[in-house]
Amino acid sequence: MTKGFPTQEFQTRVAKAQARMVTQGLDALLLTTEPDVRYFTGYLTRFWESPCRPWFLVIPTAGDPIAVIPSIGAVLMARTWITDIRTWRAPDLDDDGVSLLADTLRQLGPRIGTPSGIQSHLRMPLDDFARLNAALPQPIGADGGIVQTLRLVKSDAEIEKIRAACQIANRAFLRTPEIARAGVPLERVYRDFQRLCLDEGADWVPYLAGSAAPGGYGDVISPADDRPLAVGDVLMLDTGLVHDGYFCDFDRNFAVGNVGAEVNIAHSTLIDATHAAFATARPGATAADLFHVMDKIVTGGAGGSDTGRYGHGLGMNLTEWPSLIPTDHTPLAKGMVLTLEPGIEIAPGMALVHEENIVISETGAEWLSKPYGHVMTRLSI
Amino acid sequence: MTKGFPTQEFQTRVAKAQARMVTQGLDALLLTTEPDVRYFTGYLTRFWESPCRPWFLVIPTAGDPIAVIPSIGAVLMARTWITDIRTWRAPDLDDDGVSLLADTLRQLGPRIGTPSGIQSHLRMPLDDFARLNAALPQPIGADGGIVQTLRLVKSDAEIEKIRAACQIANRAFLRTPEIARAGVPLERVYRDFQRLCLDEGADWVPYLAGSAAPGGYGDVISPADDRPLAVGDVLMLDTGLVHDGYFCDFDRNFAVGNVGAEVNIAHSTLIDATHAAFATARPGATAADLFHVMDKIVTGGAGGSDTGRYGHGLGMNLTEWPSLIPTDHTPLAKGMVLTLEPGIEIAPGMALVHEENIVISETGAEWLSKPYGHVMTRLSI
Numbered sequence: 001m002t003k004g005f006p007t008q009e010f011q012t013r014v015a016k017a018q019a020r021m022v023t024q025g026l027d028a029l030l031l032t033t034e035p036d037v038r039y040f041t042g043y044l045t046r047f048w049e050s051p052c053r054p055w056f057l058v059i060p061t062a063g064d065p066i067a068v069i070p071s072i073g074a075v076l077m078a079r080t081w082i083t084d085i086r087t088w089r090a091p092d093l094d095d096d097g098v099s100l101l102a103d104t105l106r107q108l109g110p111r112i113g114t115p116s117g118i119q120s121h122l123r124m125p126l127d128d129f130a131r132l133n134a135a136l137p138q139p140i141g142a143d144g145g146i147v148q149t150l151r152l153v154k155s156d157a158e159i160e161k162i163r164a165a166c167q168i169a170n171r172a173f174l175r176t177p178e179i180a181r182a183g184v185p186l187e188r189v190y191r192d193f194q195r196l197c198l199d200e201g202a203d204w205v206p207y208l209a210g211s212a213a214p215g216g217y218g219d220v221i222s223p224a225d226d227r228p229l230a231v232g233d234v235l236m237l238d239t240g241l242v243h244d245g246y247f248c249d250f251d252r253n254f255a256v257g258n259v260g261a262e263v264n265i266a267h268s269t270l271i272d273a274t275h276a277a278f279a280t281a282r283p284g285a286t287a288a289d290l291f292h293v294m295d296k297i298v299t300g301g302a303g304g305s306d307t308g309r310y311g312h313g314l315g316m317n318l319t320e321w322p323s324l325i326p327t328d329h330t331p332l333a334k335g336m337v338l339t340l341e342p343g344i345e346i347a348p349g350m351a352l353v354h355e356e357n358i359v360i361s362e363t364g365a366e367w368l369s370k371p372y373g374h375v376m377t378r379l380s381i
Numbered sequence: 382m383t384k385g386f387p388t389q390e391f392q393t394r395v396a397k398a399q400a401r402m403v404t405q406g407l408d409a410l411l412l413t414t415e416p417d418v419r420y421f422t423g424y425l426t427r428f429w430e431s432p433c434r435p436w437f438l439v440i441p442t443a444g445d446p447i448a449v450i451p452s453i454g455a456v457l458m459a460r461t462w463i464t465d466i467r468t469w470r471a472p473d474l475d476d477d478g479v480s481l482l483a484d485t486l487r488q489l490g491p492r493i494g495t496p497s498g499i500q501s502h503l504r505m506p507l508d509d510f511a512r513l514n515a516a517l518p519q520p521i522g523a524d525g526g527i528v529q530t531l532r533l534v535k536s537d538a539e540i541e542k543i544r545a546a547c548q549i550a551n552r553a554f555l556r557t558p559e560i561a562r563a564g565v566p567l568e569r570v571y572r573d574f575q576r577l578c579l580d581e582g583a584d585w586v587p588y589l590a591g592s593a594a595p596g597g598y599g600d601v602i603s604p605a606d607d608r609p610l611a612v613g614d615v616l617m618l619d620t621g622l623v624h625d626g627y628f629c630d631f632d633r634n635f636a637v638g639n640v641g642a643e644v645n646i647a648h649s650t651l652i653d654a655t656h657a658a659f660a661t662a663r664p665g666a667t668a669a670d671l672f673h674v675m676d677k678i679v680t681g682g683a684g685g686s687d688t689g690r691y692g693h694g695l696g697m698n699l700t701e702w703p704s705l706i707p708t709d710h711t712p713l714a715k716g717m718v719l720t721l722e723p724g725i726e727i728a729p730g731m732a733l734v735h736e737e738n739i740v741i742s743e744t745g746a747e748w749l750s751k752p753y754g755h756v757m758t759r760l761s762i
Contacts, residue, residue, distance in 0.1 A: 003606075047602040049588045049621060050700040052500045052693065072688040075600040075730075089687050091499060091704050116507035118472060119433045126497035127523065142508065191579045194586075198572045198579075203604070204586065205575075207430045219456040221428040223584070225384075240430060306470050307453040312433065319431040323472050349456075 003244050004042050005157050007081040013040055013150060014059060020146045021061050027109025029059040029143055030101075032123040035316035036115060036147055040065050042080045044245050046204070047073070053090045054124040056101050060108045068101045098128050102135035112136065113143035119321060120148075152313065152321055153335040159359050159368075161246035162315065162337050165202075166357050166368040169239055172196040173252045180235060181380035182256050183228050186212050189235070190224040197241045207240030207318050210251070215263060216350035220343075231257040231381045234267075236353065240318040247318050249339050250355040250369045257381035263352065266344045268374040270354035273297040273342040277311070277324075278358060281338070281365035287322040287330045294324070294342040304343075305351070311341040314357060336360045337368065384625050385423050386538055388462040394421055394531060395446060401527045402442050408490025410440040410524055411482075413504040416697035417496060417528055421446050423461045425626050427585070428454070434471045435505040437482050441489045449482045479509050483516035493517065494524035500702060501529070533694065533702055534716040540740050540749075542627035543696065543718050546583075547738050547749040550620055553577040554633045561616060562761035563637050564609050567593050570616070571605040578622045588621030588699050591632070596644060597731035601724075612638040612762045615648075619736065621699040628699050630720050631736040631750045638762040644733065647725045649755040651735035654678040654723040658692070658705075659739060662719070662746035668703040668711045675705070675723040685724075686732070692722040695738060717741045718749065 017029060017040070031037050034048040037057045048055075056068040067073075067082050070090035077085050086104060088097050105112055114122060122129060133139045154162070172193065179192035189212075194205045211217030212227070212235040220238065229235060238251035253267055273294040280293045294310045295301055303326065304310065313320030314337045322330035324338070332338075341355040357368040398410060398421070412418050415429040418438045429436075437449040448454075448463050451471035458466050467485060469478050486493055495503060503510060514520045535543070553574065560573035570593075575586045592598030593608070593616040601619065610616060619632035634648055654675040661674045675691045676682055684707065685691065694701030695718045703711035705719070713719075722736040738749040 044604055045602045046588050046590055046604065051502070051698055052700045052704070072602065074688075076603050079603075087687075091690070091706065093499065093704075093706075093708050096499060114507070118474065118477060118506060120506045121432070121502065121504050122507055123502050125499060125501045126495070126503055187584075191583070195576045195579050198576050202572070203568075204589070206587070207427050208585070209427055221426045221453065222457050222460075223425055223427065306468075307455075309472070317432055319433045321433075323433070323474075325472065325474075327474050 009155060009157055010040060010042060010081055014065060016150055017059055017146055018061050020149070024113070024144045024146070025111055026113045026143070027061060027111045028105060029146065030105065030112055030114040030140060031057040031059070031147065032114070033121065035151070038245060038316065039147070039151060041067065041077070041082050043077055045073070045076055054097055054128070056097065058104055058108070066104055068097060068104050070097070096128060098131050099135065102132055105136060110137040112140045113146070114140055115147045116142040117145055117148060148321055151315065153333055154315055154337050154359070155335065158246065158315065159335065159337065161244050162248060162357070163368050165241060165243035165246055165248035166250070168197065168201045168243060169241055169248045169250065170370045171200040172239070173237070176237065176252070176254060177377065177379055180229060180254060182231050185226045185228045186224040187226050189229065193237055193239070197239060201243065202241035203243055205239065205241045207249070208237065210235065210237040212236070215260065216266070216346040216352050218349050218351070220353055229256050229379070232259060234259045234263050234352065234376070235379065238355065245316060247314060247316070248357055248369065249314050249318050250357050251353060252372055253352065253354060253376050255376040255378045257378070259376070262346055264376070266346050266352045267354065267376055269298060270342050270344055270352060271372065271374045274340040274354060274356045274371070277340045278365050278367070281332060281358060281360060282363060283333050283360060285332050287324050287328040287332065288326050290340065291324045291326055294340070298342050298344045305345060308343065309341070311339040313337065314339050332360045334360055334362050390536060390538060391421060391423060391462055395440060397531055398440055398527055399442050401530070405494070405525045405527070406492060407494045407524070408442060408492045409486060410527065411486065411493055411495040411521060412438040412440070412528070413495070414502065416532070419626060419697065420528070420532060422448065422458070422463050424458055426454070426457055435478055435509070437478065439485055439489070447485055449478060449485055451478070477509060479512045480516065483513055486517060491518040493521045494527070495521050496528045497523040498526055498529060529702055532696065534714055535696055535718050535740070536716065539627065539696065540716065540718065542625050543629060543738070544749050546622060546624035546627055546629035547631070549578060549582045549624055550622055550629045550631065551751045552581040553620070557618065557633070557635060558758065558760055561610060561635060563612050566607045566609045567605040568607050570610065574618055574620070578620060582624065583622035584624055586620065586622045588630070589618065591616065591618040593617070596641065597647070597727040597733050599730045599732070601734055610637050610760070613640060615640045615644050615733065615757070616760065617734065627697060628695060629738055629750065630695050630699050631738050632734060633753055634733065634735065634757050636757040636759045638759070640757070643727055645757070647727050647733045648735065648757055650679060651723050651725055651733060652753065652755045655721040655735060655737045655752070658721045659746055659748070662713060662739060662741055663744060664714050664741060666713050668705050668709040668713070669707050671721065672705045672707055675721070679723050679725045686726060689724065690722070692720040694718065695720050713741045715741055715743050
């Protein structure tokens with residue numbers, strides 16, 4: 001599959017943002033985070049792992065975006081479709097790009113917006129943000145959800161990248177019996193599962209969590225410990241691997257020998273719940289609708305548990321908008337990519353979770369992950 | 382090696398922060414980022430990869446820290462030494478922890494500080510930060526560099542974790558000839574190098590960058606492409622892998638057959654530069670001193686290049702304070718962990734970089750990475 005996107009795709013994204021900016025009366029958008037900058041430029045690097053340097057992208061109401069970035073990124077940014085690249089030698093302890101950015105923004109007008117709603121953050125120091133605002137005719141305000149609205153619906157090319165990520169994870173999950181069996185410490189399983197993901201084609205593996213315990217697990221976000229898998233454990237592995245800048249995010253449960261009827265029934269119920277949500281998912285249904293259809297199956301409609309939601313958006317981030325919760329009434333639309341992630345309580349503090357990935361089509365939904373069966377894969381004992 | 386830290390270590394960190402808070406007249410610190418929260422709690426999870434949920438840690442001037450977090454994290458946080466854990470069901474589209482956090486902060490006093498200097502950011506939506514400030518008697522201000530000052534100097538236990546990370550990378554680099562030779566696409570080398578890191582004991586591999594080209598490379602932050610390694614290429618791999626929450630960050634150059642005298646000389650010069658910096662590194666010398674001693678060797682004292690610095694701090698982040706640049710006069714102190722990372726221009730736009738990791742001792746410095754020789758390891762052709 002070709003890496004990246006044709007320039008036309010970025011131009012379309014920018015044009016859509018600009019149309020909304022005009023409607024909202026904004027003169028420019030200021031973007032500071034990895035996915036937001038990449039969404040409009042194609043600038044893909046793991047260098048964002050370094051928190052020392054800020055990076056800025058400015059989108060005017062007309063014309064192409066302007067990159068205001070540390071000079072170490074100039075060569076790579078010049079390989080994207082962006083031509084107006086303004087750099088400074090970072091880190092600069094006195095002026096870390098602030099005056100260069102302020103000059104850029106002042107030329108575009110006083111009304112600047114930046115993402116400020118749920119799931120957003122400003123990736124620059126607060127002191128520098130205050131200095132920037134002081135150098136502008138009026139303080140930077142909200143972007144009115146423009147970036148969120150655009151990123152919420154994926155293009156066909158984006159969907160193909162997420163699909164490829166899911167297929168890589170599908171293959172890694174199929175090979176899990178090679179690396180996980182009774183007696184293998186969970187830490188070793190985590191390392192080897194990441195190796196399987198890379199072997200099957202992941203570019204990198206930013207997320208792996210899971211659990212292994214008899215009768216369900218108390219927590220799904222812990223790092224691995226050195227406890228060996230034991231007969232009767234249910235092992236859950238949840239991965240977010242990356243292919244060409246796009247994530248998958250789904251999990252699988254495995255039975256280490258006989259896990260008992262309660263766990264098997266709980267697992268089967270979760271599979272039913274994801275299929276029910278899949279059948280409900282279509283343009284016009286809401287995020288909350290998917291929550292309720294799953295919640296009816298897993299709790300009888302009690303409203304879920306305190307710990308989470310039953311799924312979420314997926315794309316350049318491991319988790320995106322919307323949330324499958326009772327209060328999120330986002331209407332689903334063709335091109336939205338979602339996780340279906342119901343959880344079920346087996347005993348107080350002991351739960352099971354299951355997750356699949358889907359994309360909303362014109363008339364319904366399509367699986368991106370290969371849906372798991374009612375019966376868990378059994379690992380050797 | 383034992384994972385995590387004894388409670389005493391966290392109590393010491395908190396006590397040091399509290400002493401500085403009293404001096405600066407702060408009633409509480411508000412922390413929002415993964416390393417800052419983990420530094421005072423030991424809360425270690427890859428779940429931060431999900432940007433949907435904010436996490437807060439509040440440090441009062443007396444008593445233990447208070448965690449204000451999504452309920453999905455309660456079980457794991459309860460396994461740390463933190464006992465005051467206040468949760469909400471996140472994401473909450475109406476009030477995503479803001480009122481719970483405001484209530485917590487109001488009980489502690491009006492003067493709240495949060496990290497706001499270089500390398501920091503606030504990991505919560507700007508809209509919510511505005512709501513939070515509006516619910517407090519006075520706006521949240523700066524932390525006066527308290528967290529940076531503390532994290533700058535590593536404890537013996539932290540140094541052992543970084544040393545272990547470096548040793549894992551040492552072993553992976555030694556095995557590079559197993560996976561890289563003429564004809565292997567760079568993408569495959571990247572995947573397989575990450576697998577080697579995992580195989581040698583990395584928990585995960587958040588950072589891998591590099592380059593391969595004849596005569597040097599134009600860029601050190603690009604993702605891999607599918608170009609096969611060719612005879613005459615110099616291959617550079619730069620990894621930041623994680624062991625128990627701590628990074629290493631160093632690179633190695635490899636010769637694919639004969640890379641030519643200019644590249645060999647440049648590499649040898651870089652090795653000389655890191656050794657000169659190592660000999661200079663001791664308590665009382667400054668970050669700028671290390672820059673100048675390396676710059677004298679690689680450019681004759683021209684002041685480095687526009688693209689970067691000659692090294693930086695290292696720890697819970699891939700890159701930390703200080704920066705080895707002419708304007709950073711941070712005095713080195715026992716326990717600071719640094720990268721030495723000189724770069725040299727071979728031809729316009731063609732450079733070579735080399736990187737080692739060291740820790741400042743009482744009387745000098747100690748290598749954490751096993752220093753590379755003047756002659757690059759040769760890969761098969």
